Structure formats: C-alpha cells, structure tokens
Amino acid sequence: MERYISLAHGDGGELSHRLIRDVFIEAFGDTDTALFDAALLKVTGDNIAITTDSFVVKPIFFPGGSIGKLAVAGTVNDLAVSGARPVYLTCGFVIEEGFSISELKKIVRDMANEAQKTGIKIVAGDTKVVERGSADGVYINTTGIGFYEENAGCSLDFEEGDAIILSGTIGDHGIAVLAARGELGISVPINSDCASLNRMIGEILNQTKGVRIMRDPTRGGLATTLVEIAEDFHLTMKIIEANLPIKEEIHGVCDLLGFDPLYLANEGKVIIIVENHEKEKVIDILRGFPEGKDAVVIGSIIGQQKGQLLLETPLGSKRLLTRLSGTMFPRIC
C-alpha cells in the first residue's frame, strides 16, 4: 500500500477503493450496512437522539488520546449527557494530500477501539482528499445516533438547593494539548482526560432519580458550560472555588502562563445537576468508575431568576463568572 495520501485517494477510483478496504474496513470491519449508499438501520425505539461534531485538534496525537479517539468519545459523550444510549456512528474524513497512511491507520484504529469500548457501531463513512496546504493533516466529522426512553433522562425540573456535581479534575485536556504542541516551552506530565462516559452516565440514569441536567464541559471549560445552563434555565448557581478539583500540575502551568482552569477544555468530564438528597448516591456511582474517581460536589443552585453563575472564593467573597470571551487558544478539539 502507498505510504502517503494523494489526491487520487479521493477521486473515487481504485486508490479510493483500496484506502477504504485497507484502512477503514480493516479497522471498522465490514457490515451489511455498507452494501448501499446509505446505511439502512433497524430502529427499535421511537425516540432518536442525533448529534454531530467536527474534530480539528492539533496535534492529532497527544498524551492520552488522538483525533480518532476524540472523534468517537466526543460524539458518544454528547449523546450520553443528553440521556441517550449511543448506538450508531458515521464518520467523514477530510485528509490533506501527503498525509501519512500509517498515521491514518493509527487514527482509525483508535476510533475502532473507542467504538468497541463504548458499544457504538460505525455504520457509514466518507473520505475526501484536498490539495496539500488546503487542510492541516486530517479533520474528522462524526455523527452519532442514540436511543432514549421518555422520562428516563434529564428532567430539567430545577429546584433551589440542587447539587452541582463534577466528575473529576478540570483543565487536563486543554493543557495536555497545549503542551503537546511544544509551544509552552515547558514539559508538563499531564494526559488528556479524553474518554467516553456513556457507561458511567448510563449507570447514573439507571440507578438514580432526580437528575436535572447533564453536560460535558468541553470547549470554553467548566465556567462557560455552567453559564450556559444558568442563562438557558434562568438559574442562579454558585460554585465553591475551594471544592474545584484541579491537579497541582495544572495549577502550576496556569499560574505560570496566565490561563484560568475554569475555562480550559475537558474531554472526559461530566457536570451533573441533581436533586440535593441524591447527590451522595451520584457521587458514589461516579467514583466507582475510573473516569469518575475524583467526582465531587462543586456547588448548588441558589436561586431561580437571574441566570448567572457565581464563584465563592476561599475568602468567602463572590464574583460573577462569564463566558470565555475571546481568549485565544489553539485548536483543542
């Protein structure tokens, strides 16, 4: 097989055929869904969740993950936090001419592994090749389809006193990717938290009642995601700075370079807002999974009018948190 992607790999001819056979089918397997131009799927439930996401992370391989793992986990998590069970996935590749086929194979293998772990089936795909310089290596789009049951997911029935739970440390992905780009001028022993959370979230929904909403704090970080919830549902939420789980290494890098961990991206964390008396149970379930071992209550809903997020500092003073406003980070997902 050729070592690099050429424009001919995207022209629909023999090379395209070989690329699909030797790279994609090799990793994803051949199924009868590939017999037609569209995957024909049997749908058992009435309720379908669908989400799509594009991945342009640079570098494409980083400590703790790759663009391939991220492209599956990111979409799986979007389905999971919406209360759906991930079932089918499609993927579209835009590849730059000259891209190494062995790297492409590694990426595709990461996707296959992550899909297998989560139980999602990759049922359709597409590949396009663009001229050298028209893209940066490889971009991947994935669309996920999930099933959900009525009344089994997030109730959105928020009440004052509801607990805000975070499944683990913040900022790991953002810093791991920045460090992997080699631009920080320091080496940081941090892995991205990139992980699929569907099994852990499935357990929460199976075993507890009173989950109001779940979100994964990806781009924009914890603060931006919480501000969005506060504004969308007119809630006043308070989080306690001293309770926020942040690794010492992340603290160190942030202090040095002026980043705020509240706004750094995460790719394997979930925020769960839950009825107050269910919080211990949720924490116990989360801590039973490796991805949730550092789960902790970080705050609560304190009012239902204003649509704002407050942070209580260790000194007891409060300050308003807003969305990330225009800080420039390199591509992180």
Added chain:
Amino acid sequence: MLEILKQSTNPEICKPLVEAVIDKAKEFHRKFGRKPAFMEVCGSHTMALARTGVKQCLIDDVKLISGPGCPVCVTDQKSIDAMIALAEGDNRIICTFGDMMRVPGSVKTLLDSKIAGKDIRVLYAPIEAVSIAEKNPDKEVVFLGIGFETTIPILTLMVSEAEKRGIHNFSIWMTTKLVEPALRYLLKEGEVKLDGFLLPGHVSIVLGENSYNYLVEEYNTSGVITGFETAELLTGIYKLIDLSLECQISIENNYPSVVSKTGNQVIQKWLKKYLTECDEAWRGIGVIPNSGLDLKPEYDLYNAKKRFTVHVGEPKKTKCRCGEVIRGLISPNECSLFGKACHPMNPIGPCMVSAEGSCAAYYQYMRESY
C-alpha cells in the same frame, strides 16, 4: 514549595488575615479620618487582588488603586498603531504575546490582520521566535517586545540566542518600559494621594529591594514588595497600613523567598550588555525621558525599528479613559464606556483586553450585578 503556596491560599489562614487588615484599616481611619490609600503598581497584582477576592473583602476599608503596571496598557496608541502597521508588510512573520492580538489600533487589531491572512503568531515561550526565524530564512521574523523589567531579560536572551545561532532575519520591535520613571512621574505630579505602594514582586526579583530607596529618600513614601498569593497580598497591605499608622517611611520586603537586597545580578549584567535607556511614550502620560530600554547600536541588526520603516498617522481619538485609569485617577467603572460600549468582546482601550488590565480585572471580577 507547593506546600507553601497551598498555605498562602488556605482560608483558615487567610480569613483571619482579612479581619486583621480590616481592624488595622479601621484604626487608621480613627486616627486620620479617612481610608488608607495604596497603589498596586503591578498589573498582575491588580488581577490577583480581584481574582482572589482580597479587593472585594477590603472594599469598604482600604482604597486600592491600580497603577501603571500593565505593559500593554501603558503602551501609547501611536506605538500600538505602528506595531499593527508593521504586520502589514509583506514577507514578515510577526510574533507576539497573546495580549497584543486584540488591542484596538486606530484602524484595526493584529487579530484583524491575522484573519486577513497576515502571518501573526502568538507565542507562549518567546524564545520560539528565534527558532521560527531559523526555520524561515526567507522571511523577516519580528517579535513585539513589550514589557517591564520582568520581560525585558527574555528579549535580551532572544538576541543572544539569535547571535549564537547566526540568525540575521530576526529582530525585536522594542517598546519596553521601566517601573522607576513611572513611579517618579506619579509622585512628582501628585495627582493621586497615596499612603504607599504595593511594589511588584516579579520586577523586584530583577531589581532588588534596594532599588526602591529613592521612594523613601526623595519622595518620603513607603513601599512593600509583595507576592501574588492571597496571604502574601494581605500581609503586604497589612504592613503598609502599619507603616502609615506608625508614621514610618521605609521599604519592606514581604517577598523575601525570591527577592534579595540587590536583585538578580546576572540579569542586570545582561541588561547592561545589550540595552541602553531611551525615552518612551506612555499612554495618558506622554513621553517620559529615559523610561524605557532599547537595544544598543551594536545590536542594530536585531532592532526592528532600525530595520523597518513604518508610517502611521495621528491616532484616532476615542472617549476611552485608559490614560486616567493607568494614572490611578479614576477606577474603570467611572469611564462612561465601561461595560457598555467597551467590554472584553469589544474593547475600546487596551486596559479592557490585557490579562493584566485594570478594566479587564474590574469587568471580570468586580462587577456588582448579584
């Protein structure tokens, strides 16, 4: 070290410190009939005071005024316009700290130029600019050299590295600033009434405790060199109130773990080797003689101002009051643009953009909408 840092933010230590500072400030008020007023010179102090909540906790009892310590904010508009114009030239790669990207020029920002296709790169490790020059021998690589005594040594390191590697397509657009001339200006003008300065911790690592003796000897003013963690900020303020109460004038070192009497001699030698004093224009102040450092003539090869000619007109006038904010004359919310026309997504002046800017700190941490 991490343990010390943890202690510096431990609420069990910091909350009683807040109370002690407030008690001391009330004592000051009883004695002098007003709140004690101090200026934090450093932009990182401005941010740290707001982020940790120290400023909010002391707001009724201690007047903390932000000073001219944010390097992007004190750079005058013509200089900003010149750097943006520099980026318009062909065959150039402009390297900069991230803060500069969204600083409004009279016509556009560096970010606008980047979107329009100019090669402008944000660096976290400035020394990377030299490697970029090495990898792009057919391009001119220019680093935008903004900063105080903490940043300036890095600029000299870049020149040294370029010399060592024999790189001739690398240069720095120097618009650096020094702390001492700015403090002398403020004290001479006397526009702000101060009981002392919270002196910058990082700058002091380079300059040393003794470098501030002029405050005592010539201006009868105290200063406390202070770190950036909650407990350090609080003890620094406590010491300043204590000195004022006792009517003592002195320079205290509240950051002795890293600041010595005479500073970092190695860095000082480097600065002397490569740089010479020059006049610099400050936003809201104008030209202060000998208030910046430029490369010595023997390093003209690395001096972008000697290599490139940039033409800019008179800066566009706006209602932005950053100049007064920098001089400590008004607090950000006294500017009619603050939070309305001027906010982080649409900054009118640099103080709203920079990570060390007073307006950005106030907007991010001090808005009272709850």
